Amino acid sequence: MDEKKPTPRKKGVPMNNKPRxxxxxxxxxxxxxxxxxxxxxxxxxxxxxxxxxxxxxxxxxxxxxxxxxxxxxxxxxxxxxxxxxxxxxxxxxxxxxxxxxxxxxxxxxxxxxxxxxxxxxxxxxxxxxxxxxxxxxxxxxxxxxxxxxxxxxxxxxxxxxxxxxxxPHIIYRIKSVTFDVDSSALGKAIKSTQPGSLLQVGRPYNLDNIIAERERIDNELKNKGYYYFNPDHLIIEVDSTSGNHQVDLYLKAKEETPQKAQKPYTINNIYIYPDYTLTSGGYQRASPKNAELYRGQYYFVDPDRTFRRFSLARLMFFQPGELYTREDHNRTISQLVGMGNFRFVRNEFVDADSNKLDVHYYLTPMPKKALRTELLGKTAAVYYGSELNVNWQHRNAFRSGELLTFTVYGGFETQTGGNVNLNSSFYRYGLEASLSFPRLIAPFDWQPTRRYTPHTVFRTGYEFLNRRTAYSLNSMRFSFGYLWKENIEKEHDLKVLEVAYVQPRNITDSYQAMLDTIPPLRHAIEPTFTFGPIYNFTYTNTMRTERKHTVYFRGGLDLSANLYGIIRGANAREGRQYQIFNANFSQYIKLDLDFRHYMKLTQNATLASRAMAGFGYSYGNSTILPYVKQFFMGGPNGLRAFRARTLGPGSYTPEFYGEDNFFADQTGDIKLEFNTEYRAKLASIVHWALFVDAGNIWLQNPDPNKPGAQFSRNFIREIAVGAGAGLRFDLSFLVLRTDLAMPLRIPYRPAGERWVFDEINFRDSDWRRRNLVFSLAIGYPF
CATH class of the missing domain: 3.10.20.310 (membrane protein fhac)
Incomplete structure (x- = not known):
């Protein structure tokens, strides 16, 4: 095949589109x-x-x-x-x-x-x-x-x-901090908070710390039952007359603090309105006479029984007779919102008997059933397509807050420019059903979070993919697992079991001929059966917009047939390979890491960086990751100077069939990618960016059909590099992104010729055609 590879292709990126x-x-x-x-x-x-x-x-x-x-x-x-x-x-x-x-x-x-x-x-x-x-x-x-x-x-x-x-002259420091309170219940409660004070002797005086100290004390008092107390009831006097640039601080409760704010309160009756609607009369409070008592603790105002009582009662952190705490207050609201069934969640505390509060929870449900249709347009390099999604949801399917979802989708993608190949167009359609419970369903008592509502999710689906001139694939999948948030920054996604089955159909004669010529293409149509747990952990503090530095991290672990393969004694290298449903089951360990850092340079400029690493280790019944689990490189969200799936693995040269047919199907078991992007506002909704991308993929084991593809100690020499610029149109509800990129380093060229700075020539139309990659996408790449 070497004699059929056009020499000019080695000086650029295969089959790139013409600039727009x-x-x-x-x-x-x-x-x-x-x-x-x-x-x-x-x-x-x-x-x-x-x-x-x-x-x-x-x-x-x-x-x-x-x-x-x-x-x-x-x-x-x-x-x-x-x-x-x-x-x-x-x-x-x-x-x-x-x-x-x-x-x-x-x-x-x-x-x-x-x-x-x-x-x-x-x-x-x-x-x-x-x-x-x-x-x-x-x-x-x-x-x-x-x-x-x-x-x-x-x-x-x-x-x-x-x-x-x-x-500025010399800064003043804190000489002493005195909690100047009396012996009343409130004074003792304030005094008990002193060990955690933000005001420390020797530290510089700072008004922000004084404000934060008042809020800290208020929060601690709220957790001791002082519902009507607030930070304005505290005063911190500053005495700077002691000399030597020092101040004495005296914290006091104001004399005019209301009597209600000086007493801790307990919870009296708890009323829950699961089907509340706003009326012209506002919120209408119930009483024990017109409410149903559940388990002697909660009064329900729900004559139509729209929700099962236990499903809401278990989310209540308040119980009658207990001390009011802000922590239980916030947890209850968070759990109710996290159910995903209510448009509005509002609570109201009303004075009852002496030092007691009645609590009313007004819950306004979302529409029980909803139908949504989405029509999407997609583009990447010379590929264009469209997709239609029809989504039907049934909230509160079994009256316990369950979300039942059915999705039907279909779409196509075609190559409209560049050099056409056998993978140039396809269409697909499928359906998916999911059932989400707003609680953990497990054979043992497991409560990983108390602040946020956890979810148990069952999901199943089927998809048919037809690459018209090559092959078609039938795929089925099923998963069962849990979703929960540890706090606002940490989220967990554990699929206890995910089963996926892929079976090829209708392999065309032309594609079969290609398999004989280019054996690596066979991997894309191999029957696949995977089963095992998948765990993903996400940490992000990007919602902290006041910070100069924010980060995002996502780590994933994907396991398949590890224990089963060991029990069966599978060893593909020695010929002991086993099947399930006419497919060799895949046995592997796969690790994904995605780290992003955002540095705010100015109010309208940010430096965003990303480092990604992926590692797949196949053993026992497998020698390579299944095609659908492998990594690929390039595309509008990766190395933008290279089209999707056209790069790697390693220094392997992409295969051509004839002069113009190129197969964009390069995948690998190991991945490294690095990106950095300067983003700034240009005018109004228009933003711009300069970026540099680098990375590649590799195979775990050597492949005689792909020389140079295996990961080795020389992997650094096989890193591809690209750079470019783009415009972003921030329409608030979406970001439309355009990028124009070019390769700076091409790993499949001979050693010593991989950097291509000296070949850049914007005046040359042939260079532009082969090297400039235009992408139109939705959203930021990272």
Missing amino acids: VIYYIITIAVIFCLTSCSNLKYLPEGENLYVKGEVAINTDTIPERYIEPLTENLEALLRPKPNTTILGMRPQLYLYNIAGEPKSDKGFRNWLKNKVGEPPVLLSDVNREYNENLLRNRLENVGFFQAEVTSDTTVDNRKATVTYTAT
Whole structure:
């Protein structure tokens, strides 16, 4: 076959699409905006453009490592903010200027000026005295009681910079902390919280810590029954007269604290309204006379019995006669919301007898049945397709909060450009049924979480895939497992058992001929039977938007037939290979790791990075992972400079059939991938990105039909590298992404010729056709 491989393909990526004209139009338009004439000529007479506000720390009393974060903290307070810049230019200001004065509140010019554009920020808009006081106040709040702030303005070519010089002097530290409370029940409760105080002797004075301390004490008191207490009932007095730059802190309960806030409360009656609807009269409270008592603890107002009593009673953390605690309060609400059956969940605490509270839970159900239809368009490189999903849901199927779902789907994908091959188009259809219980169904008492509602999920499905000119596949699957959240950042997905069965059908004569010529293609149509547990753990704190650094981690372990294969004594290398339903069962251990890091550079710019690793170890009854479990490389969410499944394994050269037919079916048992992407806002809904991707896949064992494919100590030399740029259109409900990428390192080229920087030639149409990969996708790649 070597003589049929076109030599030019080794200088680029096989079968890449032609660049889209629209992309170049957009790129040229953006460049035009960025390089257009200066915005200064649009400034009013006598005005200067405010381009920068900066803070200089003038002190030798602060350790060097603290000066930079303090400077950033102070500069973030300055108002107003200068116009947005990109590479030193102000495209939004330029669009505002060229839009002129719109004739009405509608139309393109108004949209360009007021929605996309940004009015000039002038020096006259800056109130230096206000900013000085703001900075001085902030410095005092972090312990610099004698701070001084001055400011100065410099103007260069009508561009103004305001510099604020801050002189903090010596920071004040905490000398003593006194909980100055009386001997009342409330005073003793406050005093008992002192061991966990955030205010520690020797630490710098900080107003934020004082506020946090009041909230900490309030939270602890809430867990001791003080329902009506709040942080405003506490005061912390500061005495700075002791000298030597030290302060004494005195924590007290205010004298005007209401009597209700000074008493702990217990729970009286608990009322549950499972089928509550909002009326013009608002929430209508029940009483024991018109409610049904369940197990002597909970009153149900549900004459139609829409829910089984136990299904809601087990979610209640309050019991009559118990002390009120905020922890039980939040847990109950979280469990009710986590059921997934209610549109609104509201609770109300009402004074009952002395120091007692009645609790009312108003639960407004979602529609019991729902039908949803989705029509999706998909594109990646030269592949285009569509998919239709019809989803029917029945909430509360058995009156205990169960969710019954039936899904029918169908779709197709076809190659409309580039070089057509036998895998160029396919269609598929299938159906899936799932039943989710909002509790754990197990033969033993297991409660992995008390804060969130766990789910037991049964799922089964069937799919038919038809690659019209090659083969078709029938696949069936069944799984049973549990989903639960440990806390807001940690989630677990345990499939106790997943069974998958894949059987090929209708292998065409043309594809059969290919199997004789290119043996690796046979793996895609081998009958497959897998069964075993799968566990996935996810950790993320990306919802902490106030943090500069956030992370996402997902780790997965997939096992198949490990114990069964050992019992049977399977050994494929020695000819002892066994079947289930006419398919060799797969015996393997597979590990997936996905780590992502997000660093917020500015309010509108982020550096996102990802590292992925996958390892599959086949043994006993198998020598390679089943095709559907293998890793692949490339595509719009991976190495974007290479089309999906076209890269690897290792330094193996992709197979061609004839001059133009290429099989995008490269898979492996081991995977490494690294990505980093700079993301920034361009204007309005338009964002842009620069990215670099690297990685490859490898086989666990040598394959004589794929030289260079096995993982070895030289794997670093077989890493592919690509880079590119793209636009993202953030429509709030979805992100439309376009990427244009090119390879920088091609691992299947001869050693010493894999870096291709010297071959980049954007003027060469043939180079562009073979190397530029355009992707249109939904959502961010990671």
